[in-house]
Amino acid sequence: MLKYIKNHMDxxxxxxxxxxxxLLIFFIFFVGLFYWVITAKKDYINTVSNIPLDLDNNQNQEEL
Incomplete structure (x- = not known):
């Protein structure tokens, strides 16, 4: 089976x-992602990381 696939692809x-x-698409994507993480502002990271906690607090307050 593998020999057939190799012959067909050749x-x-x-x-x-x-x-x-x-490989280029994979490499460029992760280099771009790494660049975005390095250059992201700390305020933005803190705001985004607190979203789940803020949503949980809002839901708890609505239930009361």
Whole structure:
């Protein structure tokens, strides 16, 4: 089965570019994500990290 797949893929012209493109997309995404995390402002991070706690407090206050 694996031999059939290898022979079939060898017959496709230009197939060697797809793994390179996939690796580039993966690498660029995580480099961009890392850059965003490093440059994010502390106030924004604190605000976003407190959202679940704020929502929980609001729901508890509404029940009372």
């Amino acid at each position: 017959s496709i012209a230009g197939i060697e570019i797809y793994p390179i493109i996939s």
